[in-house]
Amino acid sequence: MELLTFSPSPGHHLIACSGASRCSKFETPVPLFLRRNSISAQVLYKYQKSSNNIEVGRKTKCYKKMEVLEEAVVSRSFLFQSIWRVQTFSSRSWQLLVPHGTMRLWGLAVNFFRLKEKFKRYFSVFSSRLALGVVLLTYVLFVSKTPTWALSEENLLFLEAWRTIDRAYYDKTFNGQSWFRYRENALRNEPMNTREETYAAIKKMIATLGDPFTRFLEPEKFRSLRSGTQGALTGVGLSIGYPTGVDGTETGLVVISSAEGGPANRAGIMPGDVILSIDQNSTETMGLYDAAERLQGSEGTTVALGIRSGPERKEIVLKREKVSLNPVKSRLCEVPGRDKETSRIGYIKLAAFNQHASSAVKEAIETLRRNNVSSFVLDLRNNSGGLFPEGIEIAKIWLEKGVIVYICDSRGVRDIYETDGSNAFAPSEPLVVLVNKGTASASEILAGALKDNKRAILYGEPTYGKGKIQSVFELSDGSGLAVTVARYETPAHTDIDKVGVTPDHPLPASFPLDEDGFCRCVEDSSASCNLSSLARFSR
Structure with missing residues (x-):
């Protein structure tokens, strides 16, 4: 028995497919076990003469599966596509790696069967196995390789x-x-x-x-996006989205949130307002990221927005400035109780998931604990998301154990993010989460995880419904790609894309968005926004 090991050649790749829809990745090296004098082995030996990248060695042990390979090829001028991975050698078929080039006519199926305690190996062409109907047929898709020198x-x-x-x-x-x-x-x-x-x-x-969320970023735009995740960007402080998700029928672009203290916020632009035009250019057919780029610009320059707020239409000119994205604000609220006792609530406003978010939340919890709080409120209203890993880390702060989110692709669940409680920082204090239609993306992951694990009660209105996850990749010239890498499901396997996370209870329409207003509503029993009592914060 011969062990043939395929080693990689830089700049090429090898793709493994089964049927028309399933592909697998491979990890080099790739072992193939073949009889010394088989036709298939002869093909490989013949090809070996023109390649230094095939190593031949003896081995008698048979493995029960192949490891999957990424970025590998056996020759600098031949590109291969490979086989479907089979878990055992019983009644399955593996297709040999066949070169597209000099050896392109050699296409053989290698079929492995187990009979009693011994393997029988024999070979046949694809058509004869199809006629017999005794094996799972696989195939090789040939892809021509443009020579690297061209x-x-x-x-x-x-x-x-x-x-x-x-x-x-x-x-x-x-x-x-x-x-x-x-x-x-x-x-x-x-x-x-x-x-x-x-x-x-x-x-x-x-x-x-x-896919409107997968896009190319020229070098300047890539740097701008990266600076936004690091805590600051130059613009008007707006987070925007489609009116009713990607397939929304309403024209224009909706304001998801406005950064507190930013130009748009000071001008009175609120979540739910619709942007009809940017510098006299209609947003009716404007892409989401094209609009975002138009809103950003050099500090001190201006941008004119056509806004519809309810039935009212207005033109607003805003001056761009550097908007600081401080992710966390906190406040201690004292709620009067029975027998003149007061309860202390720690209020934490999380505005964005930048690279400092999880550490800032921990710091806020620590500070509030020193003031003897008995429960926490996490406000995710108008938080339009940000860095996915920060959303996961913040969920771990509150959860003792459990699934945080399922990451899915077109085949189903691909990854599971969960916690064993080793990173739990506040797993036991009563917790309420506030959400609204400006709660999107990573903040929906966090809200869904806390709700489905019964760690928190949600108050507010259904969230935005962005159930796709993007990752950003830098290319060699400094440009970048934002790529939709997955969709996600909550721990209860709820797909919230274009639907959102549904809260447990509504909030009064008059409930304020800021930390001072929150404390006023829970402290003053006569306020129109009052939640009646702390009992509202329990199931």
Whole structure:
């Protein structure tokens, strides 16, 4: 028995597929166990003569599965597509890696059967196995490889973007198209002589996915996005979205939230207001991220917005400035109780999930505990999201154990984020979470996790309903890609995309958004927004 090990060659890749929809990743090296004198082994030996990347060695032990391989190829000028992984050697079929090139005519199925305690190995062509109907048929998809010496710097940048989406994008049907064929057609037909033409080709490729959240970021825009997750950006302090989700029928773009103290907030622009135009350009057909880029700009410059607030339409000119995104504010509220006793509530306003959010929440909890609070309120209203990992870390602060979120792709659950309680910082104090239609993305993950694990009671209104997760990738020239990598489900397997998280109880319409207003409402029993008593904060 021979063990043939395929080793990688830089800059190439190997894709494993089964049927028309399922693909797997491989980890190098890839072992193939073959009889010494089999036809298939002869094919590989023949190919070995022209490649230094195949190593041959003896081994008698049979493995029960193949490890999956990513970024591997056996020769600098031959690209391979591989086989479907089979868990055991019983009544299954593996397709050999067959080169597209000199050896392109060799396509053989290797079928492994177990009879009693011994393996029988024999080989046949695809059509005979189909006729016999005794094996699971697999196939090889050949992909032509453009020789590396023929690729320009612009072609390589395009391929880098293509490969990033190929690996990361959550929908492996790529909106019902052949992603490999698109790559080959684009390299042949799209002009890529300048950086601008390459960027245009990348944007055109992304547009075929039909996903408004996956987009290309030129270097300046990528730097701006990164600065926003680090705590500050230059603009008017608005977070925007589609009126009723991506498929909304209402025209324009809705305000999800406005940064407290920012230009838009000071001008009275509120969540739920609709932006009809930006600098006299209608938003009716304007993309979400195109609009966001128009709102940002150099400090001190102005932008004119057409706003509809209820039935009223108005024009507002705002001056752009550096908006500080301080993620957390906290306040101690004293609530009168029976027999002249008072209860102390620790109020925490979480405005965004930037890289400082989880540490800031811990610090706020620590400070409030020193003031002997008996319960906490976490306000996620108008929090439009941010960094996904920070949402997970903040959930771990409050949860003793349990699932936080299921990450799903087109095949189902892909990953499970859960906690064993080792990072729990406040797992036992009573907790209330406030949400509204401005609560979106990472803040919905947090709210859903706390609700489904019965750790918190939710007050407010249904959240925005952004159930897709994006990751940001930097390309070699300083540009970047924001790619939808997954959708998520709450611990109760609820898909909240375009639906949102439903709270347990409503809040009075007059309930204020700021920390001072919150304390006033819970402290003053005569206030119209009063929650009656602390009993409202328990199930």
